Amino acid sequence: MSSSGLIISWIVGGLFLLFGVWIINNLEFGIGVSDFSYALAIIVSLIFILIAGLLWINTSVGVRRHM
Numbered sequence: 001m002s003s004s005g006l007i008i009s010w011i012v013g014g015l016f017l018l019f020g021v022w023i024i025n026n027l028e029f030g031i032g033v034s035d036f037s038y039a040l041a042i043i044v045s046l047i048f049i050l051i052a053g054l055l056w057i058n059t060s061v062g063v064r065r066h067m
Contacts, residue, residue, distance in 0.1 A: 006062045013055030020048030 023045040029038050 003066070006059050006066070009055050009062070010059045013052045013059065016048045016055065017052035020045045020052065023048070 023041055027038070027041050027045075
C-alpha cells in the first residue's frame with residue numbers, strides 16, 4: 001500500500017469514528033423514539049466504530065510492511 005493510501009485509510013477511519021461517536025453522543029431515548037430506532041442507531045454507530053478500527057489496523061499493518 002502506498003503512503004497516500006495509508007494516509008487516506010487513516011483519515012477515513014477517523015471520519016468513521018467521528019460519525020459513530022457523534023451518533024452515540026446525540027442519541028437520546030425520549031418521546032417519539034421507538035425501541036427499534038434507538039437500537040438501530042446504536043447498531044449503526046457500533047458498525048461505524050468497528051469499520052474505523054479495521055481501517056486503523058489496515059493502516060498499521062501497511063506502515064509495518066512499508067518500513
